[in-house]
Amino acid sequence: MTFKRTNPLALAVLALLSERPMHPYEMAQTMRERHQEEVIKLNYGSLYTVVDSLHKHELITASAVQKAGNRPERTVYSVTEAGTAELHDWLRELIAVPAREYPRFEAGISLVGLLPPEDALTLVRQREAAVAEQLTALAVLLERLAGMGLPQLAWIELDYRMAMLRAERAWLSWFAAATADGTVGGHDSWEERHR
């Protein structure tokens, strides 16, 4: 059976091991330090499952089993050639081919007609504020990373995220305005339904 590219955590593992051999716990630490867990969901339970799976598919190998005192054994893994190939090919796919993601907000907004227009307006305004906050937080973080001398390429994904958040904020602002002054198509029957 061929390896299934479901959990992006496996991608992170391959990427880390392509730097140097590590044991799972060290991978987690490194991901934390680099703020990588903001981009790829990290979960200790899943980490060991994912490492096992990669091992089974021979994309990584157990290169050493250390034992310090009475502590649990630490298995150190290295990436294999097949693993490096998998990493690069997976990366290519992720970048070149847009994937259906089913964002939760799309599901929510598609049913917004079930709520009274006044309520919808309040909720959208709340989201707008939350998105604005995230944007300023991101701006601060970027400032700090750039100040540390890191090149743009090292935080390119944050640049992308900011662009997306700005677009979302703009859309929310438009929708709020259109709901407030009743110019959203179908506003009359929407109001009528809720009294």
Add this chain to the structure above:
Amino acid sequence: MTFKRTNPLALAVLALLSERPMHPYEMAQTMRERHQEEVIKLNYGSLYTVVDSLHKHELITASAVQKAGNRPERTVYSVTEAGTAELHDWLRELIAVPAREYPRFEAGISLVGLLPPEDALTLVRQREAAVAEQLTALAVLLERLAGMGLPQLAWIELDYRMAMLRAERAWLSWFAAATADGTVGGHDSWEERHR
């Protein structure tokens, strides 16, 4: 134990049942007809699991068990009062509170430095083209829906999606250009690493 708002399919079920009682298979059909499966992932296996779960939590009730000939029994469900409350509250949360989604592309682009710049450029251009195609397809669909007399509110989530896709296309276009003419921060060491 309180109901866990994980699978948005449960949201769709509550929304459908708030129109009229249905059996699971009919829910699936209705979702298909309305293009709802483009916004909420539909999977027959999950559908029955989700319905069971809603039933266990008494958010829906089995209002009838029909039996036509020798065909398998069809259980018709209705939404309870608690179910309607859950639907509305869940909707509010989905709209007002942005959720961390971990988009696959963010994971991919964050590691783009592992690929040679020329390859990255090609891949990003490919994605740009794919996104452009999705945009034209969406525009056609919107035209058709508007032509059928449906109000904007009925396809508001597509409007949102178009806005997001346009923003993504713009960002990809920028990144491709910056990679091509070497103005992306850290381009020199990026090139150097790959020879």
Add this chain to the structure above:
DNA sequence: TCCCGTATATCCGGCACCGAGTATAGGGGT
């Protein structure tokens, strides 16, 4: 010296989810 909070490192049981399988009914063609 004892204690306790934190860091280290992994394991495991339960459950949601998925995709493929199953079985009958209905309808149209020859």
Add this chain to the structure above:
DNA sequence: ACCCCTATACTCGGTGCCGGATATACGGGA
């Protein structure tokens, strides 16, 4: 009268994922 294809309606086994439990080491304060 027979066949086959599609639509109907659900079922089930396998698996990946998650959160919390487990167990030891270490360092610092009383």
